Amino acid sequence: MKLRYIGLRLVKTLLVTVVVVLLSFFLIHAVPGDAATVMAGQAGYADETYMKNLRAEYGLDQPLPVQLWAYVGRVAHGDLGTSFVRREKVLSIIMERLPNTLLLDAFALLAAAAGGITLGAMAARRPGSAGDSAVTTLAMLFYAVPQFWLGMMMVLVFAVWLNWLPPFGIETMGADYTGLARIADVAQHIILPGVTLALYFLAFYARLTRTAMIEVATLDFVKTARAKGISERQVQRRHVLRNALIPLVTYAGLQASILVGGSVLVENVFSWPGIGTLAYQAVQARDNPLLLGIFIVSSVLVCLFNLVTDIAYSLVDPRVELSS
Amino acid sequence: MSFAARFFSRPATLFGFVVFAAIVTIALAAPLLFAHGPMAIVGMPLRPPGPGLLAGSDVIGRDMAVGLAYGARISLLVGVASTCCAVGIGVLLGAVAGYYGGLVDDLLMQITEFFQIIPAFMLAMVLVAFLQPSLSSTVIGITLITWPQVARVVRGQFLSLRSREFVEAARVLGMSDARIIFTQVLPNALPPIVVISSMMVGNAILTESALSFLGLGDPDLLSWGTMIGSSRVAMWVAWWTTVLPGVCIMVTVLAVNFIGDGLNDALNPRRGC
Numbered sequence A: 001m002k003l004r005y006i007g008l009r010l011v012k013t014l015l016v017t018v019v020v021v022l023l024s025f026f027l028i029h030a031v032p033g034d035a036a037t038v039m040a041g042q043a044g045y046a047d048e049t050y051m052k053n054l055r056a057e058y059g060l061d062q063p064l065p066v067q068l069w070a071y072v073g074r075v076a077h078g079d080l081g082t083s084f085v086r087r088e089k090v091l092s093i094i095m096e097r098l099p100n101t102l103l104l105d106a107f108a109l110l111a112a113a114a115g116g117i118t119l120g121a122m123a124a125r126r127p128g129s130a131g132d133s134a135v136t137t138l139a140m141l142f143y144a145v146p147q148f149w150l151g152m153m154m155v156l157v158f159a160v161w162l163n164w165l166p167p168f169g170i171e172t173m174g175a176d177y178t179g180l181a182r183i184a185d186v187a188q189h190i191i192l193p194g195v196t197l198a199l200y201f202l203a204f205y206a207r208l209t210r211t212a213m214i215e216v217a218t219l220d221f222v223k224t225a226r227a228k229g230i231s232e233r234q235v236q237r238r239h240v241l242r243n244a245l246i247p248l249v250t251y252a253g254l255q256a257s258i259l260v261g262g263s264v265l266v267e268n269v270f271s272w273p274g275i276g277t278l279a280y281q282a283v284q285a286r287d288n289p290l291l292l293g294i295f296i297v298s299s300v301l302v303c304l305f306n307l308v309t310d311i312a313y314s315l316v317d318p319r320v321e322l323s324s
Numbered sequence B: 001m002s003f004a005a006r007f008f009s010r011p012a013t014l015f016g017f018v019v020f021a022a023i024v025t026i027a028l029a030a031p032l033l034f035a036h037g038p039m040a041i042v043g044m045p046l047r048p049p050g051p052g053l054l055a056g057s058d059v060i061g062r063d064m065a066v067g068l069a070y071g072a073r074i075s076l077l078v079g080v081a082s083t084c085c086a087v088g089i090g091v092l093l094g095a096v097a098g099y100y101g102g103l104v105d106d107l108l109m110q111i112t113e114f115f116q117i118i119p120a121f122m123l124a125m126v127l128v129a130f131l132q133p134s135l136s137s138t139v140i141g142i143t144l145i146t147w148p149q150v151a152r153v154v155r156g157q158f159l160s161l162r163s164r165e166f167v168e169a170a171r172v173l174g175m176s177d178a179r180i181i182f183t184q185v186l187p188n189a190l191p192p193i194v195v196i197s198s199m200m201v202g203n204a205i206l207t208e209s210a211l212s213f214l215g216l217g218d219p220d221l222l223s224w225g226t227m228i229g230s231s232r233v234a235m236w237v238a239w240w241t242t243v244l245p246g247v248c249i250m251v252t253v254l255a256v257n258f259i260g261d262g263l264n265d266a267l268n269p270r271r272g273c
Helices: A002-030 A035-043 A048-057 A064-076 A090-125 A130-144 A147-161 A179-216 A220-227 A232-244 A246-269 A275-284 A288-316 B003-008 B011-033 B064-100 B102-117 B120-131 B135-161 B165-172 B177-213 B224-230 B240-267
Strands: none
Touching: A002 A064, A002 A288, A002 B102, A002 B120, A035 A048, A090 A130, A090 A179, A090 A232, A090 A246, A090 A275, A090 A288, A130 A179, A130 B177, A130 B240, A147 A179, A147 A246, A147 B177, A147 B224, A147 B240, A179 A232, A179 A246, A220 A232, A232 A246, A246 A275, A246 A288, A246 B102, A246 B120, A246 B177, A275 A288, A275 B120, A288 B102, A288 B120, B003 B011, B003 B240, B011 B064, B011 B240, B064 B102, B064 B135, B064 B177, B064 B224, B064 B240, B102 B135, B120 B135, B120 B177, B135 B177, B165 B177, B177 B224, B177 B240, B224 B240
8 A cells, every 4th residue: 555655656756857847848949049049149150051050960950849859868868958158067067066955955944843843832832922922923024034135134143243153155265174174164154044044944833833732732632641640741742742743744845845945045145055056147147958957956856855755754644545 | 893893903914004005105106206216326326324315325326215115116016916817827727626626627736736846936937037037027937836826725615615505506597607606606715815815915025026136037127126136245335225125025025914814814703813
């Protein structure tokens, strides 16, 4: 049963990937002019035969279905094309930057989960109290703040005015630290962008935990636990909180896509050398193959993350069945 | 209690409504309030706020106050226009899927799930970049990534309403499907649609500002996000160039969200606060 569920999820992931690739192909051809006009523009030179040769070289003179088939084949082999600007393979450019983005995203998600669950649990203990309304108000604020602007304000306060933390980059340039010193250096650099990215999710987790805990607290098994004479602390921790965390896991997959969007912006504010800054550079330079490559790779990653959380969830919670 | 009384019973909602009305007024009256347009260079760059230059001047000497007032127009326009488009598409497809069920429904659900999984902001970014940045491509981009949310809600409503007695009665009376959908079911499905739309306006304003910040805004217009993006270099020396537009975005989105919360409470009295 579980195997079939996992198989179905795998097929679905594959399908989403195929649709993303089709969408990318469609976008390439929705733009006025083709790759040949762009390349000719960059060469600053274009006569009829030159364009014709270029189109023949890149297969742009073939009928669309043939081009589509070739494109899908190339992507399936991991060939996302060549960057117009950097003249390198798109995939290798992305892979070089990807670990930095993953590091930042993982830091942000973990920080948000730790902070959000703690705040939510505190708020749920006394609904309506000052602490509870503080959490609700903070959540409301973080929903309304543009993330990139919040990042800039963090730079202004913690880097410019207070001079506590480094504002840009992933490590001190030219310092060439190694070993532990390097880790400490990166850790210092990750705090501002990581916290900026985390705050939105922290607000989300806090609200989710709060609501779920208040709801679970009214259920029968909690009353039973209390009736058995278990201490309130134990009831909250082992009975209420544990069960209230289930919706958090369900939403984890859905959040990956918001996380990617957020990290594009936050990376740019803090010049974090991940795929988000790369996407910005691609937009600025009109480097369409690179931009699409980033879109495809990040979609695939989000899909895989969804797949993993779904499978983990189905293994952890026996109630999840083949329904979807 | 009447709808209006319930709506305004919360101070936050009233606050949101007043602030929103003020922002709309400033946006509409911008050409009357200022002699110059937002692009006009009025003096030295990076002058701090003071008499004559209420909000200071930006990196090339434009009056920030004028830019902020005109920026409200773009934010509101994009927020409302993209929400209208998304609601239009979402209601139509969601209604058809929920009312008829079957294959159409399956297909629509797959599509909405697809949009939930892929990185939506990235898609909007790619789309706007490919269509060339302009006001309309921003609206198209935001519409594309938000309509599935509406479709999902509408579909759920139609699914639960379609077998109710008043719908059966309408069918017995010989009403056409289109007439049942629009005159019988849709009015009953409206409350959650209104609530989700009001939430979407705020999110659309945030997305617009993010796109403009990344340089994907209309190059001929000065939106709040564009102002922040273009003053990044001056952030260290001239805080007002980045702080003020951001405060404008935050206040506008907060006001819209407060109105949304108020609508939610007023339309679902059973759920309470």
